[in-house]
Structure formats: C-alpha cells, structure tokens
Amino acid sequence: MGRKRLQEPVDGRPTVHTVAARAGVSIASASRVLNGIGGSPETIRKVRAAAAEVGYVPNAIARSLQSQRTGLVALAVEDIGNPVYVEMMRAIEAVVASSGRQLLVHATGGRIDNETALLRRLANRYVDGMIVSPIRVTDDHLTALVDSPVPVVVVGQLGADAAVDNVRTDSRHGVALAVDHLVGTGRRRIGFVNGPLDTVPGAARDAGFRAALLQHGIPLDEDLIEVGDFQYAAGRAATERLLARTDPDALVCANDLIAVGALHALLAAGRRVPQDVAVVGMDDTELARMMFPQLSSVSLGSAERGRRAAELLLQRIADPTLPPRREQVPPSLAIRASSGVTPPAPRPAGPPTTHPSSEGVTS
Amino acid sequence: MGRKRLQEPVDGRPTVHTVAARAGVSIASASRVLNGIGGSPETIRKVRAAAAEVGYVPNAIARSLQSQRTGLVALAVEDIGNPVYVEMMRAIEAVVASSGRQLLVHATGGRIDNETALLRRLANRYVDGMIVSPIRVTDDHLTALVDSPVPVVVVGQLGADAAVDNVRTDSRHGVALAVDHLVGTGRRRIGFVNGPLDTVPGAARDAGFRAALLQHGIPLDEDLIEVGDFQYAAGRAATERLLARTDPDALVCANDLIAVGALHALLAAGRRVPQDVAVVGMDDTELARMMFPQLSSVSLGSAERGRRAAELLLQRIADPTLPPRREQVPPSLAIRASSGVTPPAPRPAGPPTTHPSSEGVTS
DNA sequence: CCGATAGCTGTAAACGTTTCCGGGAGTCTG
DNA sequence: CAGACTCCCGGAAACGTTTACAGCTATCGG
Structure with a gap:
C-alpha cells in the first residue's frame, strides 16, 4: 500500500x-x-x-491560506511608550475583540522605512486589516497604504485626496483652544514646545500656534518657539534651551510627554507652575492627571478616534467595496492646576486640593 | 488552449x-x-x-506556508500601559530587529483565557516565536506554553520544572532591598501596597515583604498591607484605604504605577514625602523619574530581561533542539528623593537640585 | 418490498507560493 | 566537431488545510 x-x-x-x-x-x-x-x-x-x-x-497558516482570513488585526503607531497611543489601542482593542479578532500592535519608532516594511509585510494577508497612525507620510508610503491588499484605516491627517478611510482631529484648532485659554487668563509671552516640524502633527501644531497668536494680535517671537522630539527627555531639553534665552509666562506643549519634560525644566529653573509659568499639554493622557501640579491638556479624542477607526475597519472588512470615508473628532480642553486661573497661593507644591480632576471643559 | x-x-x-x-x-x-x-x-x-x-x-500567507517562516515575533504582556513593559518591549525590539524580523505586541489585559487563546492562535505558525510575560499561570496555560508549535520564552517566574526557556528576576529579593533601605534610614512602620495576590508577582512580592520584615525583627501589622490592581487608580485607592486605618512612615509599592497612586493619596491626605512618609516604587520605570518628588524604585532589570529573552528566543528559533534554559537578572535599588535620607528641608517640593538622577545604587 | 432520503466517507481540487527536476538551447573546450 | 558545461525554462510537487462532489450504506415511508 x-x-x-x-x-x-x-x-x-x-x-x-x-x-x-x-x-x-x-x-x-x-x-x-x-x-x-x-x-x-x-x-x-x-x-x-x-x-x-x-x-x-x-497549522493556522495553512488554514488561513484556505479560508482567506486570519482573525488578526494590526495597529501601527510610532511610539507605544506614549500613553496617548495606549489609550487609542485600548479603544481599538475593545471594538476589535467584539468581532472575535485579536489585536497586534507594532511600534514603528517613527522610522518610515520600518512602517512601510511593516505595511508591506503584514498587510499582505497576515492580518485581516490594519490601523495606521503615521506621523510622517511620504508618497511611497501613501501608495503602500492605498493599494494594500487588506483594508487599512489611517488615524491622523492625510492628503485631502487620499482614497483611504481616515479619522482625524483638528489639532490646529486644539492648539488654538490652549492659546485662547492662556490669553484669556492674562498670559502674553506664550511659548511653544513642539515636536519635529517634518512630522504631520508637528507641522499642524506649528501652524495652529502661529495662527492663534495672530488671531489674538500677539506678535510672534521666534525665541518663544522651540522644537524637539515628541518625548519626555526632548521636551525637557527643548524647554531648557528656551528658558536660557527668554522668559515666557506660559508654555504650550505639543504633547503631554513634552509637557512633563517642560514641567521638570521649569521647576529646576526655579519657576513656579502655574504662578510664574502656566503649562498646557496636549493629548490629555493619564499622565496629565498623574503629575504635580496636574496638567491642563488639550484632548484630541484619541480614544474616540481609535474607536471610530476600528469601526470603520470592521465595516470595510465586511464590505471592501465601500467608498473611502473620513471622520473628524473635535478637540477639547481640560483645565487643571498647571494653568489654573487662581493659583492656590500659599501651600507648597503639594497636590491641588480640588482633587477630583476638573473635567474636560470644552472652550 | x-x-x-x-x-x-x-x-x-x-x-x-x-x-x-x-x-x-x-x-x-x-x-x-x-x-x-x-x-x-x-x-x-x-x-x-x-x-x-x-x-x-x-501573498505572504502562501509564502509562509511554503517557507515555514513568517519573519514575525510576538510579545504578549498584560498591560502595555505599564511603562515597564514598554521598556521591555524596546529591548526586545532591538534584538529582534537585528535578525530582520518584526515585533508584534499583544496586551492580554490579564485575562488568562485571552492569553491562552492568543498563544493557541499566534503560536500556531503565525509567528516564528513568542515571548510571554504572564502574571497568572494555570496548568492549562502551562501546557499551552510547553507544547507550542513555535518557540516560546517566558519572562517571569514559572514552576521550577517547566520545560520552557525562562528569564526571571528575584522580586522577593527586590522587595527586601526596599525594606532594607527604609529600615536603614530609620523607618519602622512600613506599609506595603501590593497587586493581586493571585498573580505570580503579587504573591512573590507579598512573600518577600513578610520575609524582609521578619529578617529585621519587625512585627507584622496586617493593617499596613493593602492590595489592589497593578494600576495607578487602584494604587491610589488602596493607599487611601490604608491611610484611613493606620499611619505608616514608609510605603513599599509593588510597582511604579501603584507608587504614583500612593503619592497622590499621601499628598492629598496632607502627608509630606519623604519627610512624613517615604515611598519606594518598583520596576524603576521612566515614570519614577518623571514624578515630583522623584521616586525611589527597585529595578527588576526589565530591559535586560527583555534583551535576554529575545536572545534566547532567536537562539531557539535557530536551533529548536536546545535544552530549556533559565536565566536570572538581579534586582537593584535606585534611591531618589521620595525616600531621600536627608530630606531637603526648607524649599517646597520643587525638584531636587541633584538632578542627574542618582543611579542604581545596588545595596 | 422498493425507492427516496439522510448521513457518512473518501477522492481530489483548491488556496498561492516556492522549488526540485528534467529537458533544451547555447557556449566553451579539447 | 563532439562532448561537457552553463543557463534558462516549464511541469509538477509540495507546504497543510478546507470543502465540493460523488458514492456508499442504512433507514424510513409508502
């Protein structure tokens, strides 16, 4: 036989x-x-x-070859050490899990080749779909996104004409919320600690800051603008450079990690927060509530964006013929102690007594 | 034709x-x-x-079916929001990338069914290998680990006889380092805010704490022990419960997130840190250096453990016939302001002037 | 008691790729 | 000019699974 x-x-x-x-x-x-x-x-x-x-x-690979599906969904973000992406991930995970799939995350480290490679590799059928939040976008990249063999949803700004599902926020407006608030509480020498200008969010926030100042008729002082990475250490270093050459009475930071770095730099330089310098972060992550003083922060609705992105993705997996869609989540501002209107004067830098954090006051 | x-x-x-x-x-x-x-x-x-x-x-799936490899490696951890896992991930990523593979991360949320399911799904050939850091381990789980079709390396404690590559630390000793330090600086009413006792690290740290007190001849007061999740909010709540019934002069926390929560609870209750209560965290994450005051913390060598785990994994992928190996990374203690020996008396709780953080003093 | 039907089984094709192998054409060497 | 060698090509098998299809047996209804 x-x-x-x-x-x-x-x-x-x-x-x-x-x-x-x-x-x-x-x-x-x-x-x-x-x-x-x-x-x-x-x-x-x-x-x-x-x-x-x-x-x-x-052998799951063989099974997938036959069934044309893997039950996996991937999320690619720049830096999983940034709590904003953790929040986004959690929201995505919840939606994805409800469809019986599992979520895998990849940190690209902002290396664009890495991201494209991942896209090429994973999207070629290893996963049923993919959510990407790129901070830099090249043409090469974009075509990789568009003719991916599996559905892709992009979180973040993208060229207006890109034929990809996309959920975004208006971070220019987000910066404006921060500036409005600071101006409204009497600050005039407002500094800005940004991330790299060659990134999509960095560029948008820079534009937003300049526009907001113009709006209020405040002349732009380039000395008050400093750039680093979207990281804690870089935020601190950038703030130190800024303080070495000028004297702000407020600081807008392009994300919460930078804001924490700024806080350290300010306090190390003997400035009091918020009495001498008010600080506003961005992304409104858990970190903002963990700090002393608690950080005011502009929420860009990351969890909501994640949730929506996941829903778009599932819909597209179910019906790939859908036309490309775009959704927008509005920013909002949460005011806390670091930019408090009435600085609790005497008591040292203990925690603010108003502990139940003042929630999301959208201005 | x-x-x-x-x-x-x-x-x-x-x-x-x-x-x-x-x-x-x-x-x-x-x-x-x-x-x-x-x-x-x-x-x-x-x-x-x-x-x-x-x-x-x-089609990468078809290619993999043929070539018997995917170029992917997975890491499964409980909570990617915990910076300790981010550090571990970064270390793993570096090693894995050098072998031309890409790393995918899955957050299991501590749900053990989830973790087993992931193991069953991913390990069945979707990835070339897997690193798992389980906080709860059942028999079912263990067998899933042992007869996984692809190489698996476990980070964390595991039964002595388990035939799996394993890199661990000695967290009991880690807790002892913290207690030694606190006792050495004159603290006697040392509290302990732990994670769940039905987790492997929770149980180990509990045992370590009790043993360390015994070692120093300090009677155990159960009022000084409180348990919650390994999270910020839980740590804060647990500390509030503890403070409501007793009055410690020091607090050992089972990880840095809990320690941050404890810090908030303490300061909200009007205690000064470190003058009234010294605080020591665990994992020595970036978060410890971000806080005010900066947190003393026991390093469990997470990055090093990640690096070693990744190397073990690559070796085993290259040669699956290797016998199971076990490696151990020693803990060490980094002393910072939150348990400072000489509290800088006058100046409010600004940042310590000694800013280059006093590094890893192994006691 | 016979035909329809239901349930089970095995053969083989299919998923999309890589790769072994044999054959054919061309080139080089002696 | 014959033989060896190189190079390129196409057919077919293989990776491990699912599944359409057809054949078989046993049961049921009339």
Whole structure:
C-alpha cells in the first residue's frame, strides 16, 4: 500500500495526515471531526484519540491560506511608550475583540522605512486589516497604504485626496483652544514646545500656534518657539534651551510627554507652575492627571478616534467595496492646576486640593 | 488552449499565475524573477512589466506556508500601559530587529483565557516565536506554553520544572532591598501596597515583604498591607484605604504605577514625602523619574530581561533542539528623593537640585 | 418490498507560493 | 566537431488545510 506522503514530516510535527493515518480514516474525515462538523461516533472517537496521542495542533497558516482570513488585526503607531497611543489601542482593542479578532500592535519608532516594511509585510494577508497612525507620510508610503491588499484605516491627517478611510482631529484648532485659554487668563509671552516640524502633527501644531497668536494680535517671537522630539527627555531639553534665552509666562506643549519634560525644566529653573509659568499639554493622557501640579491638556479624542477607526475597519472588512470615508473628532480642553486661573497661593507644591480632576471643559 | 485555473481569482487580486500568464511565461519563471533569482533579461523585463501592470503583491500567507517562516515575533504582556513593559518591549525590539524580523505586541489585559487563546492562535505558525510575560499561570496555560508549535520564552517566574526557556528576576529579593533601605534610614512602620495576590508577582512580592520584615525583627501589622490592581487608580485607592486605618512612615509599592497612586493619596491626605512618609516604587520605570518628588524604585532589570529573552528566543528559533534554559537578572535599588535620607528641608517640593538622577545604587 | 432520503466517507481540487527536476538551447573546450 | 558545461525554462510537487462532489450504506415511508 503506497502511501502518498510522509506521515511524519521532517520537522516532526503531526499534520492532519498524521492524524488521519493513525485513526485509519481519510484526511477529509479527520478534518471534519477536528472542526466539529459531522462524523460518526466511531470516527469521532478514533480521530480524537489519534489527535490527542500525537499532540496534533492545526497549522493556522495553512488554514488561513484556505479560508482567506486570519482573525488578526494590526495597529501601527510610532511610539507605544506614549500613553496617548495606549489609550487609542485600548479603544481599538475593545471594538476589535467584539468581532472575535485579536489585536497586534507594532511600534514603528517613527522610522518610515520600518512602517512601510511593516505595511508591506503584514498587510499582505497576515492580518485581516490594519490601523495606521503615521506621523510622517511620504508618497511611497501613501501608495503602500492605498493599494494594500487588506483594508487599512489611517488615524491622523492625510492628503485631502487620499482614497483611504481616515479619522482625524483638528489639532490646529486644539492648539488654538490652549492659546485662547492662556490669553484669556492674562498670559502674553506664550511659548511653544513642539515636536519635529517634518512630522504631520508637528507641522499642524506649528501652524495652529502661529495662527492663534495672530488671531489674538500677539506678535510672534521666534525665541518663544522651540522644537524637539515628541518625548519626555526632548521636551525637557527643548524647554531648557528656551528658558536660557527668554522668559515666557506660559508654555504650550505639543504633547503631554513634552509637557512633563517642560514641567521638570521649569521647576529646576526655579519657576513656579502655574504662578510664574502656566503649562498646557496636549493629548490629555493619564499622565496629565498623574503629575504635580496636574496638567491642563488639550484632548484630541484619541480614544474616540481609535474607536471610530476600528469601526470603520470592521465595516470595510465586511464590505471592501465601500467608498473611502473620513471622520473628524473635535478637540477639547481640560483645565487643571498647571494653568489654573487662581493659583492656590500659599501651600507648597503639594497636590491641588480640588482633587477630583476638573473635567474636560470644552472652550 | 484550456487554462488550468482562473487568471483572475474571484476577489480580483492578481496572483503569480496572473502575472505569469500576462508575461507569457510559467509561474516558476515568474516566481523566480519576482524573487530576484535567475531569469533571462527578456523574461525579467516581461515579468516585471506584467507585475507592475496588474499591481501584483505577493501573498505572504502562501509564502509562509511554503517557507515555514513568517519573519514575525510576538510579545504578549498584560498591560502595555505599564511603562515597564514598554521598556521591555524596546529591548526586545532591538534584538529582534537585528535578525530582520518584526515585533508584534499583544496586551492580554490579564485575562488568562485571552492569553491562552492568543498563544493557541499566534503560536500556531503565525509567528516564528513568542515571548510571554504572564502574571497568572494555570496548568492549562502551562501546557499551552510547553507544547507550542513555535518557540516560546517566558519572562517571569514559572514552576521550577517547566520545560520552557525562562528569564526571571528575584522580586522577593527586590522587595527586601526596599525594606532594607527604609529600615536603614530609620523607618519602622512600613506599609506595603501590593497587586493581586493571585498573580505570580503579587504573591512573590507579598512573600518577600513578610520575609524582609521578619529578617529585621519587625512585627507584622496586617493593617499596613493593602492590595489592589497593578494600576495607578487602584494604587491610589488602596493607599487611601490604608491611610484611613493606620499611619505608616514608609510605603513599599509593588510597582511604579501603584507608587504614583500612593503619592497622590499621601499628598492629598496632607502627608509630606519623604519627610512624613517615604515611598519606594518598583520596576524603576521612566515614570519614577518623571514624578515630583522623584521616586525611589527597585529595578527588576526589565530591559535586560527583555534583551535576554529575545536572545534566547532567536537562539531557539535557530536551533529548536536546545535544552530549556533559565536565566536570572538581579534586582537593584535606585534611591531618589521620595525616600531621600536627608530630606531637603526648607524649599517646597520643587525638584531636587541633584538632578542627574542618582543611579542604581545596588545595596 | 422498493425507492427516496439522510448521513457518512473518501477522492481530489483548491488556496498561492516556492522549488526540485528534467529537458533544451547555447557556449566553451579539447 | 563532439562532448561537457552553463543557463534558462516549464511541469509538477509540495507546504497543510478546507470543502465540493460523488458514492456508499442504512433507514424510513409508502
């Protein structure tokens, strides 16, 4: 009796053939039993026994090749150390899990080649769909997004004409909220600690800051603008550089990590927050509430954007013929102690007594 | 001329067959050209052109089925919002990237079914290998780990006999370092804010705390022990409960997130840190250096553990026949302002002037 | 008691790729 | 000019699974 194939493949792991041979049935019957569809009691017993004996575990890759789906969804962000992405991830995860899929996350580190490579690799069928939040976008990148074999949803700004599902916020307006608030509380020498200008959010926030000052008729002083990475250490260093050459009475920071860095730099330089310098962060992450003093911060609705992105993705997976859609989530401002209107004068920098954090006052 | 297969599959995406047919060559030739091995100049030209025209992109799943590898490695942790896992991830990523693979992360949320499911799904060939850091371990779980089809490395404590590559630390000793330090600086009513006792780290730290007190001949007061989640909010709530019933002069916290929560609770209750209550966290994450006052913290060498785990994994992928190995990374204590020996008396709780953070003093 | 039907089974095709192998054409060497 | 060698090509098998299809047996209803 000439067997058609090795029963034990070289790497030793049993396949459905192994099980079928051992149970004395065809691979079709074995497969059916293992998937719980059909089979006589006797067959079921034999196949189950054989599978258990050899320790059979199905090869998901082969199954996916056949079924054209993997049950996986990926999220690619720049820096998973940034709590804003953690919040986004949690929101996405919740939606994705409800569809019975699992979420995988990849941190691209802002290296665009990395991101494109990931897109090329993962999107080529390893996952059923993908959510990407790029901070830099090149043409190469964009085409990789557009003709991805699996559905892709982009979180963040994208060229107006890009034929990709997209959920965004208006970070220019977000910066304006911060500036309005600071001007409204009497600040005039407002500094800005931004991330790299060659990133999409960096550029948008820069434009937003300049526009907001103009709006209020405040002349622009380039000395009050400083740029670093979107990270804690960079934010601190940038703020130190800024303080070395000028003397702001308020600081808008392009994200909360930068704001925390700024806080350190300010306090190390002997400035009091908010009495001497008010600080407003951006993204309104958990970190903002963890700091002393608690940070005012502009929420860009990251969790909401994540949720919506996940929903768009699931819809598109279900029906790939949908036209590209775009959604927008408005920013809002949460005012806390770091830019408090009435600085609690005497008591040292303990925690503000108003502890239940003053929530999301949208201005 | 009867073609053997549809040139355009139903879902419309081109395959290597499409390209081959269009270029007028065999699929073997097409595949070779697309992979850059062999082919006459004319063939190469035709195939390249055909591929470009139809927008061919190879199906990675099919390729993996053939090549038995995916170029992906997964990391499963409980909570990616905990900076300690971010540090671990970064270290792993660096190693993994050097092998030309990409890292995917999954947050299990501590739900053990979730983790087992992920193990079953991903490990069944979707990835070339996997690093898992479980906080709860069941038998079911363990067998899933042991007879995973792809190499698995576990970060964290595991039964002594488990036949799995494993890199761990000694968190009992870590807690002892904290207690030694506090006792050495004159503290006696030392509280302990822990994570859940049904988790591996929670149990180990509890045991470590009790042993350390015993070691110093300090009687155990159960009022000084409180348990919550390994999260910021839980840490804060737990500390509030603890403060409501007793009056510690020091607090050991089972991780940095809890420590930050404790800090908030303490300051809200009017205690000064470190004058009234010294605080020591655990994991020594970036967060510890971000707080005011900066947190003393026990480093459990997460980055180092991640690095080693990744190396073990790569070795095992290269040679699956290796015997199970176990490595251990020692804890160390970084002393900062929150448990400072000589509290800088007068100046309010600004940042400590010694800003280059006093590094990892291993006691 | 016979035909329809239901349930089970095995063969084989399919998913999309890589790769072994044999054959043919061309080039080089002696 | 014959033989060896190189290079390129196409057919076909293989990776491990699911599933359409057809054949078989046993049961049921009339």
